[in-house]
Amino acid sequence: MKRRKTESTDEIYSILKESKLALSHDMVQEKISNNMDRATIYRILNRFCKDKIVHKVRGDDGKQYFAFCFNCQQKTHKHNHFHFRCKNCGKVECLESEIKIDLPKNYVLENFNGVISGVCSNCT
Ligand SMILES: [Zn+2]
């Protein structure tokens, strides 16, 4: 029993890492080889968020997307990049460029979670 649990965690970890895109719960489930129940996948994804391995964004389609943390600040786990969702192929990716936000005086930015939708370069 214990072993299977670790295997599931490892598999989801590599799926996210290798995809380089943000994946919804359904997308992760599609890529998984064995039958893993939805609750288990959710639990693993949310634990990755807590462990600062992935970050999640909510798309303008209302779905949550989980993206592997490649270049966020590991210590604070701050995210200051936009995400792009292609309306044609459905992919969601982290955009590299950092966003500067003008906040009122003495306000401290902790997390930024933005999604832009449009059409990606593969689809134009
Ligand atoms: Zn992160």
Ligand SMILES: [Zn+2]
């Ligand atoms: Zn596209």
Ligand SMILES: [Zn+2]
């Ligand atoms: Zn991201």
